[in-house]
Amino acid sequence: MSPLRSGAFRFSLLMATVFAIGTVALLVVVDRTVYRYATEVADDSVAAEVAILVDEDRDAGRTQAIESVVRRENAVREHDLRYGLIDRSGHLLAGSLPASTAATGWHQIFVKNSNPDRAGTVEAVQLRALGVKLPDGAILVVASDNSDLDELRQRLRGSSVLFGVGIILLALVGGFAIGTVFLRRLGRVNQSVEHIMQGNWTERLPAIGMSLEFDHLSANLNRMLERIEALLEGMRQISTDIAHDLRTPLTRLRHRLETLKDNPDEATETQIDAAIAQTDEILGVFRTLLRISSLEAGSARSRVVEANLSDCLLHLVDIYRPVTDDARHILVSAIEPGIHGRADPEMLVQALTNLIENAIFHTPAGCQIAVTLQRRDDGIVLSVADNGPGIPEAAREHVLKRFYRLDDSRGAPGSGLGLALVAAVASVHGATLRLTDNYPGLRVEFRLPHGENGRAQPYI
Known part of the structure; x- marks a missing residue:
């Protein structure tokens, strides 16, 4: 029997399948949870920036608001936040966002990445922006760059898939190894069973050694075999005993009956009673033997x-x-x-x-x-x-x-x-x-x- 068809390998395959399903479910939950949390944090940061700049524009004037936008644009690490202050005529007053991004409320915008990759390629990135209309009709836009978050999600998914595949492969290899060992040990048990089926009742099943449950099962089966062997030995002993110990009284009874048959006129009541008594004695022996056998069988x-x-x-x-x-x-x-x-x-x-x-x-x-x-x-x-x-x-x-x-x-x-x-x-x-x-x-x-x-x- 191939280890791939063994119960141990099938169980390992089942566990690997369950683990794969669990891994996918865990990945989906973690991905959505992390993305939701990061998005909420980014949105709170953008809303806070917008509130601060709106207050500065109202309290300190437009010039101070422009200076603040420029200062924040240059201070934000790796341009995680981008700004744009557009007047009512559509001219960009400050910030790195183009004038075309002027819109109120939450919206998605696409702009060119200010940091080209190693090959010098400039790619467009998607930003989540919040626009607010100022009292004079100008629009203040603050956008959050979520490219790092997207990259994190991709790496998390890739790592989860790799670890999941690796663990599934380990489970399959382990199942194959366990199946091979199990079949090898089970082969010794089957060999002992073959010997027992061929009449060798002194054979006993070896311990499988995979777990205490299997060893306990082997011990119980061996005790059952000992009981069966004892019963068979009792049956053989009965046959031998009957052949040796009942031969003499049966021979005497036969001789007595033959004498009565050959001389029917000489048959007396005493002789007939003696033959009947001898027959009753033999029947009593058989009844006792059957009684002993019934008791030894446990009935x-x-x-x-x-x-x-x-x-x-x-x-x-x-x-x-x-x-x-x-x-x-x-x-x-x-x-x-x-x-x-x-x-x-x-x-x-x-x-x-x-x-x-x-x-x-x-x-x-x-x-x-x-x-x-x-x-x-x-x-x-x-x-x-x-x-x-x-x-x-x-x-x-x-x-x-x-x-x-x-x-x-x-x-x-x-x-x-x-x-x-x-x-x-x-x-x-x-x-x-x-x-x-x-x-x-x-x-x-x-x-x-x-x-x-x-x-x-x-x-x-």
Whole structure:
């Protein structure tokens, strides 16, 4: 793409056009203002001279008036003012103005320039004159030479045009340079986009560097790409997990069904119920996987509302106390009252349910399970802890993945999706999920950040 067609160059061209229009408007205003002011000053000077000479002619007589005209004619710098005293017969009595200029009131006259140019040419100049008729019929004329003012106006116009053209050219050159730099940097961004379109999801957009707005846009797009990459990785992981971890139960189910098909007379209600139970287990795994994918995609964030977390946990503990008693476990709780936060109560209860059931299934009888809720300076902490065998520190990061199970748990019921679902719920709420040692046992903390007014705020 040519820099002349870039947005930066077009913007510079637009600004140059606006500046040119503004320059012309400013020139017109300045020219008229200066000319009007100078004309008014010259007219006031001419009128004052006429008034003085009229008073001298009336008070001191004609001879004194003639002497005054001659004296003023010779004293005026560069003949800015010219005089003419013409009697009633049309004879010039004094001054440099010809007798033909005798007229009353304001009028324009043309006379030869008394200062020829360097080539010796004598040009006619236009003067603005004021004529007054004296009591005896003579006419006094005083004229102002505005040639200097006209020359000033011409120079002002020429300088304005030159400066305007120069600045417009600088704007165009600057726009071309900026457009070239912008296209070069944008080319790197387009190259990264091409790599992403070809499937390289680890590619990130470079900073354009033209302004903070563009850099902020690049940063937001990179965060979006990271989110998309995480979702795609999750989809690939699901496919891999399904291929590896569901192959065995599906193979067993197929083998069981083939056995029933080959020996229909030997089919018992127990065998059929076992096949149905195995099918329900597989369907449950798929439902959990879909639930985790939905949470990771962020579709559940719109369900986050202001909730009473204390009441939710108290209700959950009341429900699970008989269950833990039947499993010969001890369920205790330490829940601070009146703690509110923005959350999806259903998702939050499901996550804590998974944690309690994991503690029931993976700890021996007689172990204690503690559910706590408390407000801290760094957030609201929900935790489920037990004093069972715990999870080795090296495996704590892996147990949050789908279908991951410890070696000593592979024979127990379950699919290895419970903690993965808890991690997905934590992500929706913007919470920090931590697995730590309970000395002995495992402690799982679900930490919600404080929002406005000290309440928890989810990640949106």
